[in-house]
Amino acid sequence: MMGRSPCCDESGLKKGPWTPEEDQKLVAYIERHGHGSWRALPKLAGLNRCGKSCRLRWTNYLRPDIKRGKFSDDEEQTIINLHSVLGNKWSAIASHLPGRTDNEIKNFWNTHLRKKLLQMGIDPVTHRPRTDLNLLANLPQLLAAANLSSSLMFNNNSITGNINGVPNLEDTLRLLESDATQLAKFHILHNILQVLSPSSSSNNPPATQINSLLCNSNMPFQSQLNDSLTRMASSQVDVGLTSAVSQFPGLNPFISSSFETAQHHQNTSSSCYDHQFKQNFKHACQRSSSTSNDKQMGAEILSPDDSLMPGLVPASPDHCSAHQIELMSSNTELINQKVDVLMSSNPSSAITAATPFESAAANWTNDLIEDDATHSYWRDIIDQASSPTWPISS
DNA sequence: AACCGCGGCAACCGCACAGTA
């Protein structure tokens, strides 16, 4: 494209803050004639401004449908949800918040929400739990910060429910997200234990401890995950699950066990969709445990014996190696594709279609604090892990 | 009272892209 001079380069045009008189002129003109050509507008309206400045002033401040004032909790949660899906697409986010401008949302994010997420131990760029040591240092604050919101995901009313009793794509994604919340908890727990571990030997006792914890029937989210898998097995839509499984190859033993339970609950179903679903699931489990790529990932990101856990996520992409970034991207690519399909077929569904792991990063602290049993469970884990005798003591 | 640092926010800058002559 040919270069072109900035619209405000012309000498004599005013820049900077708008006066009430200028605002009045602009509003009066647009109310009478519409804005028409922004370039021609300033002259016609008697303003010594460039057209671009007039357009910005109108769209960001003077437009009559602008909603001013503090962002509500709902708006705040919606912004976080959408940002986890859309990133810094402020105009796209603004399109879901009537009366709010992209500029306003951008400022709100940069000055408030970003800091809030950081305080919660969530990376505002990746929406994943941070793994730096500050997370552990601030654990009490982290638990308190979980009161920030009751539910960061799927509180939007765009979830449309089932059709003829069959879960739709959005509901299925919601289930997937719920499970990913649990996975995120494992992830954080694993990270905590890794850091607290007195040794980093190849035997990696904390990981072994997690293995036994995951097999403990008293573990709070074991039953929840079983429930979710049961519901998913009854779904006629195989969406995202194979992606989820391939995203966390080390979870095979755990998920397979859950799936057996789910299968048991569903043994009366004979739908061909169920059959296909289960075939896909098992195939995904087999594939994810056998591909060389996953083994490579295990070698590079996971420590030798902790293949049960997904790879750790650095606090920010800035701190990743290029290869790690590539792996992280490829791990979420499949689910992102599902989200893209949803968004293109129904833009409003984007609100509910965050990638499971990303949204889980925001969700896990809430779940952590909401359920007393789970809360005390985690406190026990943390206390135990903080013990000087950990991991030897039971 | 004066100074300083900081946060919030409006406004600006420059690039990208679609449309049009």
Add this chain to the structure above:
DNA sequence: ATACTGTGCGGTTGCCGCGGT
């Protein structure tokens, strides 16, 4: 095909008010 315009967008800047010293 090319040159140009109009508009949208994300990143950045700089002003202003406020609180602390």
